[in-house]
Amino acid sequence: MLKDGSLSLVLRLCAAALSLGTLTFVGRAFTAEDFGYFGTVMAMLALLTPICALGWPLTLTRYISQGFFSRVLVWRALRQSLSAALLFALIGALVLREWIFALGLVILPAYVALDLMAAIFRARGSFVRALVPRDILWRGLLMIGVWVVMSFPQGQQTSMLLVLAIPPIFLMAALQMRSLRDFEDCAPMDADVARVRHRIWISTLSGTLFANLDTLAVGAFCGVEVAGGYFAASRLGSIIVFVHSAVGLAVGPRLARHHAERNASAINADLRTAALMAGVPALVLFGVFVVAGGVLLGAIAPNAEDMQIVLLLLALGQVVNGLTGPSGLFLSMSGAEAQVARVSIQSLAVGAAMILLGAAVFGPIGAAAATFAVQSRSELRLWIGARSAIAHQGGPA
Template identity: 25%
Template sequence: MIKSILQLLRRDVTRGVFGTILLKVGSGALAFALFSLAARTMSPDGFGIFATWLSIAQIASVVGLVGQESLLVRFLNEYQVDNRPDLTKGVLLSSLKISAVAMVIAIGAVALVAKMRGDWWLLILAVSAYTAVNAGLMLGSQVARSLVSILMGEGNREFFWRVSVVLFLLVVMTGHRLLDPAELIAVMTIAMSVGLGAQIVAVARALPDFRGTAATSETSRWRSSALHFWVASILEAANQYFDVILVYWMLDPTTAGIYFAASRLANIFAMLSAALYSFGARRLPSLYFSKNHQEFERTLRLMAEVTALSVVGGLLLIWIGGPHLLNLFGPHFAAQHWVLIVLAIGTAFQAAGGPSAAILQLTGHERIYVPVVAANVALRLIGFLVLIPWLGVLGAAISATVSLALATIALNILCRRRTGVDPSILTLLRFSAWKRGPYRVRAAEPGE
């Protein structure tokens, strides 16, 4: 077994996957440190308010990008393989213009809601600035990941800026001062701005000289794809952040903070899914558009092997060390171990399902992806309305896990039927299928 694991680690794709996972795990560890320190430097209600407004800002960032971050992943790789600098320039300019206008509208809506609630002007300003910078990082990371490296894209989006914020919180904690939510959001925004600046410089250096290239457009293709990507992105953001807002609305700020902490810990598996997506989004599109089916299938299988090892290790960590991890947020968090376990089961199930969503969107089947995610959100909302009055925060966790598991199953069935690819860890059990012959990735037919 040890020999097999060592052989697995020597493979180039495996090293790439593990490197991306380590980056995500490091980012997750810093996020955990950030949120646990924030919980200890704020009042229970203050941390709940911070978590709720952070969730609102994340959703607003996704809404304001209008699907352009996913659109760039889809078309930058295609145009690079086809050697079309004119279309590369066109899609970059188009995405920047559209997202800039839409973000102004989204930020205005967030500020208006905050003002109607009677929130302090400093909180409104901090949340608005955070929304804008976060959206810039989300868009910039997609471009940097495609043109520069995963480290430049994901590192500046999720890793480097958190180091300075964690150091700031450590200083605050040693001074025994309570933070206001607006103060922490402002500090996070400043730190993220540095990372955004680094991305802009790196991308500008990596781009070819477009001065002599006339930008051309495929407006109808871009508009159609962007609409589906936008709806999917909003639904995915709702899956990840809307829970905290609902718990805040149906229960209280303190409970919202508890649910936020438990969901961030359970996101150890969501980090795995995000790492696989980040690696796949950089490697799989070029293999797909260059029709390198053998390497495409080899990459998927090695991703499944890494996923299986990570899911088992993560579940053991949550089961054994969960109470100790929750206690780092504060004594009243540690009593919610079962909430953490239930949430972790759902995110582990999603991670084990593999990058089915990415494959469906990559091969042109994004239209069937959107209804599944929409059904997931609707089912989760119904579960919240039914279970929270009965079971409290545990009911919210059960609803989230059940809806996530059903959506994962549906996406994997659709992925196998529409593309011929099984991206889940179950593919490791089908030795005979791989011996008989590799899968063949099938793109969407016109009108499908």
């Protein structure tokens, strides 16, 4: 666990550094309007990728980790997910008034393909193949692209960056998919895979909608320039998410295997180690944001300096996420995905109302406060559910 978690953490921290570097570069090089468009397009891709993935990434991680691999089913997952992505891209090209958003949707199929392939490699223990393409290479290429488009006129920089980004990300997706030829079938997939996938997709969809709703709500009620500042605060606070997700990437396959072996003590040990590895860095980073959050935001983008309260509220929600450990992931890996789906749907319903109301009445701070409150409640409910599940499996809660 420590070895896999440490490797995953190093790779995700490299990705976080590149992400922060790109964000700072864009915030300094682009106009406030272009920066707002960049943030909105990135949030749109983050929102639509798990929608189009149809629950397949986590489903494949669960079953492949337990020793099941069906090449036919994997290709079916890719066909279904890519078809959904292409449909979204086509609809966007036809109905979106801002053509820059339609251009961003062209990247969506490659995002989805890389997401599925990362899940497969992660389940097979290849964290480098899982994380390097989109987490590191893609962010590095984006930074190079920002430097290239700085010479273009203002108002065209984000659109030209997206044009330059299309060929390399599709090349990375194609190379990842090509490696499927080297895999061998181990055993047929569980017959319940369709039911499991639907439940996982519902929880993933709900969680993703909730995670990106605040930025979109701020853009709708406060304008694209304010949304750019909020996006900067959200992405700076998400450095904590990089740490938490790195631990989850390593522990997810292990939890699936331990559940199949009915090894409650190993599940407990991995959950506690994961909470420690995610929670301590989260607290340290939160302290940094308390002391120097405004300065860091100002370094990223001049119009984001007054978003420190927003940053602290969003970061505090991620601290709760880290300290409670990967409880939702464990439930999804152990047959309790229906419980995760229920919590996610309820959180989305309550969160949508609170975030929209908060953004409309109190602006960015209202949206961030609503996000923190709903996210914390959701994580605590999942933590209680995980404790109960472990107790029923025969281990100490």
